[in-house]
Amino acid sequence: MNTISEDMLNKIYNPIIVCNSTGQVLYTNSIMNSFFEYAKIKILKNIQDLDIDFNYEDILEKGTSHRSILINGLLCPVSIHRLTAQSNSLNIMYMFDSSVINNKTVENVINDIDEVIVIFNELGIIEKMNELCDVLLPFNRCEALGQSIYEISQRGLVKDPIIIDMLKIKEKIYRNVKYPSGKTLAYTAIPFFHNNGDLKGGVLTGRDITRLIKLQTSINLDIKQPETIEYISQSKVIDNIKKMVIRAAAYDSSIFITGESGVGKEIIARMIYNYSSRREKPFITINCGAIPSELLESEFFGYEEGTFTGAKRGGRKGLLEEAHGGTIFLDEIGELPLPMQTKILRVLQENEFTRIGGTTPIRLNIRYISATNISDAELHNSKRFRQDLYYRLNVIPIKIPPIKDRKEDIFPLIKYFLDFYNKKYNRCLRFSPIAIKILYKYDWPGNIRELKNMIERLIVLAANDVISEDDLSIFMNLSEPENPLNDMPSVTINGHSNLNTVYGIVDQIMIPKAIEKYGSVVTASKELGVNPCTIHRKIKSGCIKL
Incomplete structure (x- = not known):
């Protein structure tokens, strides 16, 4: 398919799949990718994995047909159309009814996620909250659903809400919040945008890190401390x-x-x-x-x-x-x-x-x-x-x-402390290539002590086995969580000094090239060291254009 056709289909709110005569999937729009992500469906290679009744000649003969396809237990209405490609060959387009991403589907999905999930629109009105909110937050969902975050703040249910700050700057924000109950949640607020660039709303996720913080301060294993070893270096x-x-x-x-x-x-x-x-x-x-x-x-x-x-x-x-x-x-x-x-x-x-x-x-x-x-x-x-x-x-x-002043010592130090704390806390973590580059470029004003403490913090608090750039942004400075990485040096890349902007530039260059080279998001994500869901999310939000 040509770029114009893809761009037009991507503006349609219905989930869309385009395949060729053999059923090979040629294109899925961002809404379809989002649905796959929500429904936990792996990258689709052939339409027959969804539609076992696929018949190219029958579809050509009928022109347009309507039926329903069962996807993960959900009956999804779909209209099937012929579509002329740039080469004048006939492809097939599956246009699903927008009901596949209705409230019930989203609620089922977000309730299966072991994090606080809050979905809100561009006005800050809370549209959805998962069941875990009733357990971890100091108020019930019924007090917030359908309400503006500004009203919720005025009523004293939340203090200095991260959602308001995200709506102001329209960028991803991280913050750790400790509640009177003693629980500490690590929040991430992510904006969503329309195709024209206007803010559509966002999602707030919150991870309970209370137990992990206690673990970091209370574990006292009988392991030789790294300060007593030989000086690690190769410079x-x-x-x-x-x-x-x-x-x-x-x-x-x-x-x-x-x-x-x-x-x-x-x-x-x-x-x-x-x-x-x-x-x-x-x-x-x-x-x-x-x-x-x-x-x-x-x-x-x-x-x-x-x-x-x-x-x-x-x-x-x-x-x-x-x-x-x-x-x-x-x-x-x-x-x-x-x-x-x-x-x-x-x-x-x-x-x-x-x-x-x-x-x-x-x-x-x-x-x-x-x-x-x-x-x-x-x-x-x-x-x-x-x-x-x-x-x-x-x-x-x-x-x-x-x-x-001796950057060549950073990698051996990272490796040593990573091995040490993986062993101490019985974990098996590694850094993504992008995270390694960020650590290499960082000036480390606290030197080896800061690097050691940061790696221990990440080993204890990181949820995934691969430490990403997002983990660095969240956990590199727990003492001032509202300003992660605020000790980073004042530098510019391509004229930008804001890390989120720089990350976006890197994403726009590396991710499309990786997908083009490896042919799928899954393989590209493995090579880049990131979760495929992260790439789908960036594509859906418009941060990445293929």
Whole structure:
């Protein structure tokens, strides 16, 4: 069939199938595709799979005939017509009555879906809600059906409804909502459009993620944490750092590690310790930014009995004393107040200290590793950091670049954390090719820590075995669900900076090419790593033009 004929048929509201003389399906319009999706029918290749009485010669002889075809238990009226193709050959058109997509059919389908489903028109009037709404929502369907979402909001049944926001911007929106009952639902509002581009309405789906969130926070399996493993990378810069670590670990020189938050400074510190001759001795980590200033001295140096009210009987060892013979890791050392920096400098110079309230010096034998995420400018600001202490600690500097500057490390990190959390949570998830590309292009301001947390979140919360771009948009930022991916860098693709717009551009290029190459939506969807229903939905909504 030619493009004009398909375009004309696609504007007809009735579901339509066109086949040739052998029954091979040549074309189905968007309404028919929607019905197939609703009725859970696989891609139709031959009309005889629906109409066992198909007879090409008989149809040509009758010209136009009317009868009913049984589809998934539903008796569907259909008129059958001859249709002239561009080659002047005669094809057959099945035009089904619009009743096949009537209220009963849609209600039967949406009630079988294990998510909240709300269908509304362009005015925000609620036309359909499935039975699960009565279970998960804080109000009953009878209070909302036939009502405008604006009226429902004014009555206080919902607060800041996502439907209103979607009607304003006419784009897909994601939001997580926690109700007073304690339930949390992950919502997606999707707009539908007429062929002329005008808004037709939309559908709101809501997935109950309460149990999954509890699972994420409560599961505590006895599995080695990923922070304790070797530094995962394949970049040249990290390879050079690893070689430096192995060489430096053999000596007791002080090492100073710098890098953004989340790049893995503690992992490097532990690698140094594990390769050193002190690996059988204590490894004491002190987070200098986490100790209140009034407790710093007692935590570092300890105290003698009776030094102050509430002091432990017999006194207490400080962390420096605990690290004797081993290694001490001064994490976030840039957060130490200047007076405490002075005291630490004295310990480094004299290799001894005195407990608070004590008089007898205690000798120390310690290897120092320090780390900070503050900038070089701040490190060289004497009002922020004592320069004599800095040069004492900075014998061997190690600067770890952020992963945005070593993109080649993203894939091995994704693979490692994906394997780790699949095993931990007994799942078998993978990323779609498009999702992988999005992860690769993302700048990861939280570096490895952000990437690790995001993958764990997806493993716990994703409903399907293939993590799609939609899953990334929903779950990459649960702390601010109304603005998913709001930490994405300000970039433009083809002149666009909005991700939904960019996704649409990618869809319009890749999906038609894949369908043309593989000949069917099912095969194309497998190659693209998306659900075939997603492609049908995009075609139906007009986002994709074949």
